Amino acid sequence: MENLLSKMEMSVLVEMDGDLRFHEFVVPPCNANGTETPSYKPLEDISCAIAYVPVEGRKRNELSFRVCPNTVIKSQIAGSDNKVDGCFTSEDPESKTLDTSRLACILEYKLNPLQEVENNKQALSASVQIMNDDVRRMFTYGITIIRDRVTLWYHSRSHSMISEPFSFVENPQLLIKVFMSFLFATEEELGYDPMVTRDAKGDYIYRIPSTEQGQQRDRFFLTTASIAEYRSNNITGRMARVWKVVECHPSGAVVSPSGPSHVLKDVWLEDSALTEAQIQSQIFEDIQRFFRDKQDARYLAFERLRPSISDLERNDRYKKYFIEIMADYEGERTKPRSPNSERKRRLKQYRVIFGEVCEAVGDLGSVGEVADVLSQAIVALRLMYCAGWVHRDISSGNILAHRRSSSSPWQAKLSDLEYSRRFSLNSDRGVAGDPKTGTPYFMPHEILSSRYIVPRQPGAQKPKLVVDDLTNGRRPQPRGPPPVYNFQHDLESIWWIFVWTITCRVSHDPSVAFGRKIFQNLMDPPLTKLNFLEDPISEEFMGCLSSPLQQLASPLEVLRCFIYDAYLYHQTANDLADLTSYIDAHQGFATFFEGVKLSQEHWGDTMLVTCHRPVASTTMVPTPNLSEPTRLKRPRDDDAHVADAEAQRPKSRRSKKARGKT
Template sequence: MSPATPKRRTLVNLGHGGSLSEPIVTSTPRSKLNATNIDDTTTQLRLDIARLMNSEIVVCNVEEFIKYYMPGYDKDTVDFALRYLASVKREDRTTVLVPRKYLVRTHDGFEEVRVEAEDAEEESDEEQSPEDSDTEDESPSDNLRKEERDVDGQSGPTSPFDGTSGKEIEDEEYPNDFKDDEDDTDAPGTLDTLVYSHVLHDFRYKPSLVKKEYLKKKKRGHRVVRKVNEATLFNTLRGIGSAIRSCLEEKGVRMNGYTIRICGNSTMDSTIPGCDQRIDAGLTQKEGRGLAVSDVIVPFEFKVDCTNALIYQNRRQLLSHVNHAMTDDPRRNFMFGVTIEDDMVSLWFFSRSHSVKATVFSLVERPDLLIGIFVFLFCATDKQLGLDPLVTLIEGKHFLYHLPPNETRIRSQYYLTSDCISEYRPLRLRGRATRVWRVKQVKSATDHRRVDGTADMILKDVSVSSDAPTENFIQSCIFRDMANFSRDPNWRARDILRDCTEEELDEIAGALEREKFRSFFSCVTEYHIGTSGPLVIPSAWRIPAIFVEPKKQSQRDSKVHANPGPQSTKGTSMQPCSQVNPTPAVDHIPQQVLVPRKQCRYVYGEVYTPLNEIQTLGEAIDVLKGCIMVLRLMFCVGWVHRDISDSNILAARTGPNGLWRVKLADLEYAKRFPSNRAASTTPKTASQDFLACEILSSRRILAQVNTGRRGGAVPVVSSPQVVTLVHNFVHDLEAIWWILLWLITKRVKQLGLERDFVDTLFGQETGKLDVNSASNRWNIFTLAESIAKHNDVVKALPSPLRSNFIAVMDLLRVDLQVDYQRQHRERNYHDPGSYSWVVNVPFRAFFNDIEGDRDQWAGVRLILESELKQERKGKMKEEPLFTREGPEHGQPVSQILQKRKFSEDTVSEDQLEKDATISPAVVGDLKGREAGTSISGKLDGEQDKRAAKRIRH
């Protein structure tokens, strides 16, 4: 049995400012999406990816959406367009808008009849225009009527699709756009509705009804004029758009040159090799053959029918394109999108801070809203459509960044990209979306010749929370603290340096002399900090299911927090609703703090070699030794780096065969220790590739495992529950230990080494961790015996490293554990001086101990990151990628990356959220692995198994 017709509300009395439709939520079973050639495991993976967006999207009334997110919307221009479209005939002698008619059932189908409103005047045989049917002082956009009708013996809304015919087509209700406590108790059948006085000539009836009648006539052998399908039904939007543009041209309105292009059968070009990206239609300036992802400013997705399965599929297809476009195109600050299922239209806004869905409206009942949206899209500036005016696409593949004058720069500067050094492809939009480019400084926006005397530079483009400190500010604070430290005549007597040797103290003194410490960091030389994006619309609300079909469970209400303050980072919670009856809902959605974000561009004056491009192990060890010195310098002035990785440790040779000069990069996560700064409302998400076990698992290591250099052997245990943790000096040092293990097991260029086990520690690719990496690392780092005896580790080592080198590395591991145990025993976690031994002794001993047999291991060749990228690029050209049926069609997805989310001050279990990253590699097998157990034998949080077979389309 079909569900009740959705309740309709009058515009003037709406609780949400004018929403036209609030479908009733029932327990009607949903039909499953027919996913051909995709097994259940892959479908589940796709649903998991779609769920990531539910925590950052809200819903608001469509008319409030237009007022808030479309500031260029002009009501007078829209009113002119409505009058024009209702009176001026096209070449086929029809107008775009015609007076509303309705359908009644006859013995052989449906027939149009004129149903008069109670307050309408008698109409002539000719179709009326809006100005004939309403009072003179009403504008066309106010021509909304509250009417009743009797069709086929039933009373109901004055709409051609809410009667019996509609019930035959729709066997499910439209997904609820409203908060769960909305009043929906009115009985169906005698419902009020608001409809516009005119209807679109090309959409007088629901597309699903047109399709059904076509199929019925075709089955009966009747002659049909044209084929009816998704393409033919929605292709008429292009003609409607052309008519609107003609109208605006006659009025003399300045337009932007964009048109609606139907492109469902066209594969779009992309920066991802082998991409098969498609959308149904798009707002674009591109004409003729060939369409790139970057050409589409506003994507459209259509479905003729309106089942829940198709609705959610349509939404995920739109989301996939938006994710692809915003990742590939750095011009995008935000994007609009449009989905249409049957006659039901949804308007979308996507940005790096939050996303919004407008409540659904019917293009049959409210063509005025659709025309108003089109008018905005044709008249809006590029900035109003989400394009950053400071970034320009050059020749379809390069980008020109404009840095306008600021407090330190009197003239504009321009930087042209040549290569993308690093970029993240996250599945969720909210976040940093960091891109790192190799650039050259050019003379002007039009003259792209290199500025004389300049070499290649690095430009980082990142989205930062509006309340978070910028990297250039953090850098200036660190340098100021180092300068103050150098002016202290007694700095050598500081507690944190009491275990330093004289040689190490002299090394620090040399760095402090005349502020030479600046040369140990990759410094920001130029920067631009953009303005913050929009706040979440105040009237917005959350609903549990936007991109994923809901499950049945007890309903809970989720309230939007635009900016609740720093205390929000302590955890997440859901406010229980008084409603206890089970209703369809979705999985618990963690509340997110949807604060605005600002786009930041940083220029670094030189291009250096990252650690992952060092060719031999001996050179890599030298670079890491220099990195320890730089970290010690930061520790002296009370700073922790918090993001030590293979890409943040840089080096440059002093000469053709000279020593490596070390540079530490990416200070955006650095923080004073102990901290005196309030927590940001939006936690930062850093790379967890080499993250310390305590931070990764939110547990303390309470006792050491073996006889370290300080002695004492007891079984390793962990804190019984999640605890509050502060990132300290040892956590940065432990990251170096993990980099060492990664170099000698994962990056040695030698065939025949068994690396399956180390793949569970570091992932098959850097930055693509296995879902159980946290528990596997915990087990290795807290191992009760030497890792030199761990068979799976030894199998991954080349022979020169299987004796003394790995044994000394194990001693270093134990030394770090000894200090973790000391911290817990002495409870002096926040005393910088108490870290003197671990900061100065263990790594000094490690480098001294391995030096004796350097000739055995120094020449071991390492795999370079550039070699891996080239190999992955070659594979991507050969392998199929996800197509439009998937949530990430056109984008390769090889696995889910669990990224650690941590606050400015503390880390706890409820602060960790799952994130996913699109792998730049070929779609590969995703192997589910059983969750690892902790030392105590208990699971460190239940780990969901993820598995998927290779997808073939």
């Protein structure tokens, strides 16, 4: 560092009263001239001086520092129009825009200390855009300056951290260290994932380490379309991305142009969480164990259903009801938090390659197709039940359909097993005590309302209030423990998906209006949704349906009554822990789909509005006209000692003029 300072002293540093100062920043910048950019423009010269001084053991990277207050950050995210005051970027200095893939660190400055909160929000908004838009980004950095006070920001998927502020006027050596760290850092140190590269067209090449026949080799997959991207206003979280991919060479050249496409899911998981491949493997082992006990009451009961248990066992046919996992990879972990942090939560990268490109049941084109796939989905749930597992996140996006050609029948595939658990009422294991998980549209009544369905009082008594009631009082009754997720809950979600399909997904205004009162993305459910399961289906529901679908109202009412009565029976019999007590529920759902199949020729061709289709990776997934279900998972881990981007709720920054600057 001393050698570096001596080489820079003649160009940008000056000694004053025994202390070093930057030539252009002998005193803190002020708002005397009414503008900010000229005040901070000398930072470019300081950066250039640092860049030309060799650093032992380090190679100069392609980054340069720019002060660019009117330059838009170019993005694939619709509606993102952030502008930053400065940045470290590998972009051409003459470029009129900034590409998120080339932005290593953003900078925001203000001369007015009263604008510090606004400054922070603008920096966070830009960081959110970068983390959402660039697949390769594991973490990113930011710098905010208020007059001469510099604060450094670090953002990852598990947490954000900020430094103590320092004065770059009084401590120019520290600013030199910061700038030097960016100018001589490797791509990986800057937060770029070495397992993902970006080609000239903007598509990504994922490297997946794989072991085949005892030999380890890398496989490469090129993204060809975006199937699902869960955009967020937050930096922390899962940030799940789902791509349509083809296998390729490291260069990006496709291995076989006529070869099949696959699906790649890229997500951040809790560090201690089992991966989807591990969970599926455990479920398969438990299914095989179940097959060996042919005297199990479930085996005997389900042998009479179609397909029979013995049919599913033969040649491992049961596996066709689950999506095929070709390869998977656990990648980098997020950095540990500060030792002073109360929580030590870390996340890990997880990439999994699925063999089949499927359609979500929420994207199928007709009611008949949905009914066919849902009738197969209950077979997959039956298998999980036999294995002793509950799925806990049955939704229109997790039940998939695959077919070999447009003339082939759909085959249901159950996916997204990461929240699946072995069933147990013991709070020390299994699903007991877990927070709510799932999609509110389809979440089971008891889980969403946090209470068991119990028999209603047979009759209301005339209310009466006496003085003794007021003086003696009544102790509030403690709320009981939240319901434990059980096997019937998974089945109930199938019912909700069917109701949602024939109301919200049809091109029939009365149906959509009715459905929107029921299906809302709220963890505190509206009474309309709770009552829809507890009370008989109303005439209003039948009247809102399009003509061909009205004949489904009666079967759905019969199934609703069956679901409700089954919950009541579990409470009166106190048999929630008895695995065999859920046999009737599975048989009832099988009977429902067998029954509605008889009239399917009358309503099966009813066309549905499609939420989305896979689109090219260079464009955005279009926003649907109808309300789409949204997954709301575990409560977020907030940390009072960490400046978390989620807590700030940053909004997209517009132009300088919009915020009163010239």
